Amino acid sequence: MKIKKQLIVFIWGLCPLILIAQDYQSGYVFEINSDNKPIPNVEIIALKSSIANSDDDGHFRLAFRNKKGGEPILIDQINKKGYELVNKEDVQNWVFSMKYPVKIIMCKEGLLAESKRKYYNIGSDYYKKRYEESIAAKKKQLQKNNITQQDYLKAIDDANQELKKSQENLNFYVDKFSRINKDELYGTDKLAIQLLEEGKIDEAIIVYEDSKILETFIEKLKQRDNASYNLRVMAPLLFNQVDLLIQKNDMYSHMKADSILHAIAKSDTLNTTYTNKYALFLMKEENYSESFLWYKTTLLSAKTEEQKKQILNDLNTLYSKIEDNGLIEKYKYQIDNLMK
Structure with missing residues (x-):
């Protein structure tokens, strides 16, 4: 009886x-x-x-009871005096995962509005110039009697409608572009911002929309417990798309290939196939510093001596392409320390 009581007390x-x-x-x-x-x-x-509350490293933990992977996380508030939330859309789409951390991007109050004004002015100037050129061309046609007065007035009305629609779209995309974090710019995002700052707003919008389809897909996979399985199924198809893009041999296609490979490699940095493919791609693109970092990541995850040997051979190929001997020695020193 005494033992039973002790057991009950212990369980209680x-x-x-x-x-x-x-x-x-x-x-x-x-x-x-x-x-x-x-x-x-x-x-x-x-x-x-x-x-x-985030600590000095920006890290925080949300505690839940009986939360399952893939369930939505509903955020009520994110507060810090003097700051505002940037990646609001990402936060609204958070799902629970004990494997993958979430990320909050903030900026000082007023910075978003400043960026929006900058990008709006770039886009507005572009659309106004296009509008004025269109009207001037129609006016010349009217003066040469190539079109009637009625056709000319209709062309002006059409141009006004197009300008109005373009400016409405501009408000939407200006907000999107203002929230792009340049610390995370890869491939097509980088190209979108580059085109925007060159005043090529329509091209920037096309590139941005194209890249978001893939990034959203990869992000959703990362946030689910069966992400590894889904990526194993999808990776061959994505790698095939990369091969087709590289064959096109133009800047946009190569940047899109970069975005795909980076997203896959980042989704599972322990998968040496994913990280090695991205490292090799970067080496061929002559981005040697980034290539070295991804080869280093691959080496850290390698499990067999055969894998390590192959990575070291790839690194030797990388060294042969670098002209700075001091940089080569620096890289070799880091790898030697890893192998100890």
């Missing part, structure tokens, strides 16, 4: 521990366009979770 003592068992979603808060500068003391309030 465990009950609070069982009741408070929690699942954690980790995350980080960074400042936009700052080389990933962490922001401390940000308050994150999620429904059915205790309030979390």
Whole structure:
């Protein structure tokens, strides 16, 4: 009887521990366009979770009870005096994952509005110039009697409607472009911003929309518990798309290939096939510094001596392409330390 009582007391003592068992979603808060500068003391309030605050490294944890992978995380507030949320759309699409951390991007108050004004002025100038050129061309046609007065007036009306529609679209895309974090610019995002700052707003919009389809797909895969399985199924198709893009041999296609390979490699940095393919691509693109970093990542994840030998051979090929002997020695020193 005494043993039974002791057992009951022991089990009862465990009950609070069982009741408070929690699942954690980790995350980080960074400042936009700052080389990933962490922001401390940000308050994150999620429904059915205790309030979390970011530490000096920008890290925070949201505690949930019985939260399953893939379930949505509903954020009520993200607060820090003097700052505003940048990646609002990403935060609204968070799903719970104990494997992958989430990310909050913030900026100082007023910076978003400033960026929007800048990009709006670029786009507005572009559309006004196109409008004026269109009207001038129709006026010349009218003066040469190539079109009637009625056709001319209709052309002006059409041009006005097109200008109005373009400016309405501009408001939408200006907000999107202002929220792009330049610390995370790869491939097509980088090209979109480059085109925008050159005043090529229509081309920037096309590139942006094209890239978001793939990035959204990859991000959704990363946030699910069966992400590894889905990527194994999809990776061959995506790699095939990369091969086709590279064959086109133009800047946009190569940047899109970069975006695909980077997204896949980043989704599972322990998969040496993914990281090695991206490292090799970067080497062929003559981006040697980034290529070295991804070969280094691949080497850290390599499990067999055969894999390590192949990576070291690839690194020797990389060294042969670098002209700076000091940089080669620096890279070799880092690899030697890894192999110890």
